[in-house]
Structure formats: C-alpha cells, structure tokens
Amino acid sequence: METKKLLEQLPVKKVTGTLPAEVTDLTVDSRAVQPGGAFICISGYTVDGHDYAGRALEAGARVIIAERPVDIDPERAALVLVDDTARAEGLLAAEFYGHPSRAIRLIGVTGTNGKTSVTGIIHGILRSAGRKSAASGTIGFDLDGTLYESANTTTDAITTQQMIRQAVIEGCDTMTMEVSSHGLVEGRLSGTEFDIAVFTNLTHDHLDFHGTMDHYGYAKGLLFSQLGQDTSQKKAAVLNIDDPWSERYRQMTPFPVYSYGLAEGAMFRASGINLEADSTSFTMETPEGQFAVKMNLLGEFNVHNALAATAALHASGMPIGEILDGLAMLPPVKGRMEKVQADLPVTMYIDYAHTPDAIEKAIDSVLPYKKNKLIFLIGTGGNRDRSKRPTMAEKASVADYVVLTTDDPRDEPYDSITSELAAGMKHGQFACIGDRAEAVRHAAAVAEEGDIIIFAGKGHEDYQIIGRTKYPHSDAAIAIEELERKFGRKAGVRK
Numbered sequence: 366m367e368t369k370k371l372l373e374q375l376p377v378k379k380v381t382g383t384l385p386a387e388v389t390d391l392t393v394d395s396r397a398v399q400p401g402g403a404f405i406c407i408s409g410y411t412v413d414g415h416d417y418a419g420r421a422l423e424a425g426a427r428v429i430i431a432e433r434p435v436d437i438d439p440e441r442a443a444l445v446l447v448d449d450t451a452r453a454e455g456l457l458a459a460e461f462y463g464h465p466s467r468a469i470r471l472i473g474v475t476g477t478n479g480k481t482s483v484t485g486i487i488h489g490i491l492r493s494a495g496r497k498s499a500a501s502g503t504i505g506f507d508l509d510g511t512l513y514e515s516a517n518t519t520t521d522a523i524t525t526q527q528m529i530r531q532a533v534i535e536g537c538d539t540m541t542m543e544v545s546s547h548g549l550v551e552g553r554l555s556g557t558e559f560d561i562a563v564f565t566n567l568t569h570d571h572l573d574f575h576g577t578m579d580h581y582g583y584a585k586g587l588l589f590s591q592l593g594q595d596t597s598q599k600k601a602a603v604l605n606i607d608d609p610w611s612e613r614y615r616q617m618t619p620f621p622v623y624s625y626g627l628a629e630g631a632m633f634r635a636s637g638i639n640l641e642a643d644s645t646s647f648t649m650e651t652p653e654g655q656f657a658v659k660m661n662l663l664g665e666f667n668v669h670n671a672l673a674a675t676a677a678l679h680a681s682g683m684p685i686g687e688i689l690d691g692l693a694m695l696p697p698v699k700g701r702m703e704k705v706q707a708d709l710p711v712t713m714y715i716d717y718a719h720t721p722d723a724i725e726k727a728i729d730s731v732l733p734y735k736k737n738k739l740i741f742l743i744g745t746g747g748n749r750d751r752s753k754r755p756t757m758a759e760k761a762s763v764a765d766y767v768v769l770t771t772d773d774p775r776d777e778p779y780d781s782i783t784s785e786l787a788a789g790m791k792h793g794q795f796a797c798i799g800d801r802a803e804a805v806r807h808a809a810a811v812a813e814e815g816d817i818i819i820f821a822g823k824g825h826e827d828y829q830i831i832g833r834t835k836y837p838h839s840d841a842a843i844a845i846e847e848l849e850r851k852f853g854r855k856a857g858v859r860k
C-alpha cells in the first residue's frame with residue numbers, strides 16, 4: 366500500500382530518512398517482519414518493542430514507527446515518530462486492511478461475565494438461520510464454522526483487522542466480537558467501527574489491571590463511546606437494565622438503546638423462569654409480543670444472555686420469531702454450565718466461572734432442582750487478580766462441600782492460591798488441593814448417588830498452564846474415570 370496514504374491516518378510528529386513509496390506489510394513483532402514492511406514499536410508489559418527496531422531493520426523493515434528515536438540507519442529505513450504507537454497500530458491496521466469493519470455488521474459484546482456466551486448465542490442463531498457469520502473471543506476465531514486459535518479474548522489491532530477482513534472475504538454479513546476491557550484500554554480496537562454494542566454486566570474482576578471498579582467500568586464504557594456520533598448510521602446499544610452501569614453507558618451514546626433484563630420496563634424481559642437439569646424455560650416479552658421460550662442453555666444467567674442476544678439480533682433487523690427458533694435449537698455454549706453427558710448417578714457440569722458473581726450465578730442455576738449434596742470445585746489463576754479470591758470462596762460456600770484448587774497456577778505456588786481462597790470460606794466443609802487433577806478426583810470420590818458437582822474455572826479449556834508449560838487437562842475425563850471406578854460401571858458417555 367502507498368506509504369503516504371497509510372501515514373495520513375496519523376498525526377505524525379517527525380520523519381527521518383526517506384519513506385519508501387509502498388509498504389508491503391505491517392507488524393508489531395520484529396520476528397514477523399516482511400521485507401519492505403513497516404514495524405511499529407510498542408512498549409509492552411514485558412519488553413519494549415523499541416529495543417527490537419534494529420532486528421526489524423535487519424529483517425527488511427523499511428519504515429519504523431516509534432514514540433522516540435531509535436538507533437537505525439536512516440539510509441536503510443525511515444523513522445516515523447508519533448505520540449502513541451498503540452493507538453497508531455489500530456488506525457494503521459484499519460487503513461492497511463481497507464477498513465473491513467465498514468463492510469460488515471460488527472457486534473461488540475462487553476461485560477465481566479457472559480461475553481463468550483452471548484457471542485456464541487448470536488453466532489449460533491445466525492448460522493442456524495443459514496446466514497454466514499463470524500465470531501471472535503476467548504474460544505478463538507470462528508469463521509463460519511471453522512475455528513482458529515487466538516492469543517487473546519480481544520486480539521491485537523492488526524490481528525483484529527485481519528480477522529474482520531477474512532470474515533468480509535468469506536461473505537459473512539455479521540461478525541460478533543468479544544470486547545475485553547484490556548483490549549479497549551490498550552487500543553486494540555482503535556480503528557474498528559462497531560454497529561451494535563452489547564453490555565452484559567460489571568462485577569469484580571481484573572482489579573490487578575484496572576485498580577478500581579470505577580476505572581474498570583470506564584474501560585468497558587469505551588465500547589459505547591466508540592459507536593461514535595454519526596446518527597445517520599443505523600447503530601444501537603444493547604444494555605442490561607438489571608445492572609446499574611447501564612445507565613452510565615446509555616449516557617455515552619446517542620444511538621437507540623435496546624434494554625433487556627428481568628426488571629419492569631425492559632424492552633426484552635423474561636418472567637416465569639423455570640430452571641431444570643437439562644433445559645430452561647421462560648416467557649419473553651418483546652416489542653413483537655410475548656413468546657414462550659424453551660432452550661438447552663442452563664441457569665438464570667443464560668436467560669440474561671439469551672435476552673441480550675435476542676435484543677442485539679433484533680436491533681440488527683432479524684424478526685423475533687426467527688431468532689427464537691434458532692435459540693430453541695442451540696446446544697449449550699462449550700464449557701458454560703455444560704452438562705457432562707454420562708450415564709452415572711451423579712449430575713456433573715463443566716463451567717467457566719472464575720469471578721465471584723459467576724460463581725454465585727452458577728450455583729443459583731442448580732439450586733431449584735438440587736435434591737442431595739452440591740459439590741462445587743473452584744480454582745483461580747496464579748499471578749492474576751488476587752483480591753477476588755476470598756469473595757470467590759465466600760460465594761462458593763453456598764455449596765454443601767467445596768474443593769478449592771487452581772485453574773492455571775502459572776508461577777504461583779499452589780498453597781498461596783488455595784489458602785487465599787480458603788480465607789473466604791463460610792463453613793468448614795471444604796478441602797484445599799492445589800493439584801487440579803487430584804482435586805477433581807477428590808470431588809468425584811466424595812460424591813454420592815443423586816449429588817450434583819460443578820467443576821468451575823476451566824470451562825472449554827483442555828489444558829492447564831503450570832509454570833510456563835501447557836499440560837493437557839480435562840475435568841470431565843478425570844471425574845468420569847473416578848466415578849466409573851467408584852460405582853463399578855461404565856459411564857456410557859453419550860457424546
């Protein structure tokens with residue numbers, strides 16, 4: 366692409382050396398530089414990209430974009446100085462890839478819990494209606510049914526633009542994207558134009574990064590201000606009426622608000638919720654009338670997620686009848702209150718709860734039909750927000766028996782994680798077992814006929830990160846093996 370046109374996106378402070386007429390590629394990683402490409406220096410949390418400018422030059426970069434002078438030969442590459450390279454990355458990537466977000470309906474989903482679920486529900490309903498759809502987030506990049514791995518929930522700006530462009534090329538009319546607060550604050554979405562912004566909820570998480578709930582809430586709000594002010598465009602905000610932060614987000618955008626929730630006045634409102642072990646049913650009030658809904662998604666929190674997805678799809682022009690037909694057929698979202706399909710006398714669910722609110726919601730979803738003991742296993746990640754640990758255990762205390770363990774311990778000792786969790790326990794019926802495989806085995810071993818076990822924290826993930834290494838791990842497989850041994854019969858796994 367023409368270098369001059371590319372750089373018109375930025376307030377450039379200074380250029381040293383001669384700019385090439387064209388740049389062939391754009392990257393923030395010196396190890397991925399293509400000959401004739403541009404390298405953007407990002408100062409990260411672990412290293413500073415400015416220190417890699419020399420390597421980028423050796424690899425063939427002809428333009429270096431930086432916040433401060435770096436030691437490169439001006440005969441070999443031009444140095445372009447800007448104020449903020451992280452912001453520049455998004456703007457340059459959008460231009461380089463031809464502003465793909467203008468060519469597709471882009472739905473952004475933000476909030477502490479429910480992003481993956483709402484994204485998956487929207488994507489699943491669109492696909493079941495025969496529409497081409499893409500989705501990105503914690504589970505990866507799903508390009509109309511083909512899944513690609515990705516490093517972050519919200520990927521870096523260049524990858525984001527590449528994914529949206531691929532979705533456009535594939536002929537998708539909609540892409541739904543999980544938008545993390547980290548992604549918003551780090552500028553991974555600058556240059557990305559959303560049509561519909563969805564908010565799920567805001568509760569305690571990531572305070573190691575954001576410091577206070579106010580900063581965290583403000584970060585999520587960036588998605589709504591990023592809808593812009595051009596009201597000639599058809600855009601919308603989808604807000605959870607049951608969460609007080611929605612009122613602030615309403616004030617951040619001039620676009621129409623589609624509200625949803627359980628409270629009176631919601632445009633999409635659920636009532637008469639009935640939670641069962643395999644399904645959930647409720648009545649949905651909508652602008653097109655009342656509908657009886659029965660879905661395979663479990664728990665009251667998934668009623669909220671289904672309302673959010675319905676409101677977003679309706680805002681995009683889809684008739685409600687068609688949305689609800691798709692919702693009725695959807696399988697559970699992977700690893701979100703997903704029932705383990707095994708013929709055993711213990712009911713088991715795999716869930717991704719790793720925040721206090723999600724733990725409370727996961728437990729609430731089984732209480733209406735719990736007859737015997739509820740065993741709840743939770744872990745938490747090492748080297749991440751420690752302040753939430755005692756509150757997580759406090760919420761877990763509603764269960765009859767709790768197993769405290771680790772998710773991805775990373776470099777943190779097992780004991781430090783489990784003892785900080787244990788500090789919040791409200792009763793003595795619990796065990797601390799840092800090794801997750803052993804903890805899962807223990808939860809299964811203490812279960813009796815008719816009990817329910819929720820294995821929380823790993824969800825869809827099929828690995829555990831211990832130190833810097835990823836080890837294969839499956840809560841379901843370990844638990845089934847232990848229960849088969851205990852009850853002396855094969856599980857007859859149904860899927």
Ligand SMILES: CC(=O)N[C@H]1[C@@H](OP(=O)(O)OP(=O)(O)OC[C@H]2O[C@@H](n3ccc(=O)[nH]c3=O)[C@H](O)[C@@H]2O)O[C@H](CO)[C@@H](O)[C@@H]1O[C@H](C)C(=O)N[C@@H](C)C(=O)N[C@H](CCC(=O)O)C(=O)O
Nearest residue numbers: 393394395407409410411412414417517518519521545547
């Ligand atoms: C703390 C944080 O946000 N880190 C993100 C950040 O990494 P970093 O700052 O450590 O990057 P770095 O390694 O210091 O590198 C700095 C620069 O030098 C460059 N470099 C580095 C080495 C080299 O040889 N050459 C080179 O050019 C790198 O390409 C980079 O441009 O930038 C990377 C690229 O965008 C992200 O992948 C990375 O996310 C890490 C993996 C992470 O764990 N992030 C979490 C906190 C996060 O963002 N989570 C949210 C989800 C939250 C939720 O659950 O809701 C997410 O969106 O994933």
Ligand SMILES: Nc1ncnc2c1ncn2[C@@H]1O[C@H](COP(=O)(O)OP(=O)(O)OP(=O)(O)O)[C@@H](O)[C@H]1O
Nearest residue numbers: 477478479480481482503666701716717718723726
């Ligand atoms: N609307 C909701 N309200 C509260 N809890 C929820 C909601 N939706 C899901 N959860 C709980 O949070 C867990 C994670 O759900 P999900 O992956 O959809 O959220 P997320 O926002 O994508 O989380 P993460 O960013 O950590 O991936 C679920 O397993 C469930 O326990």
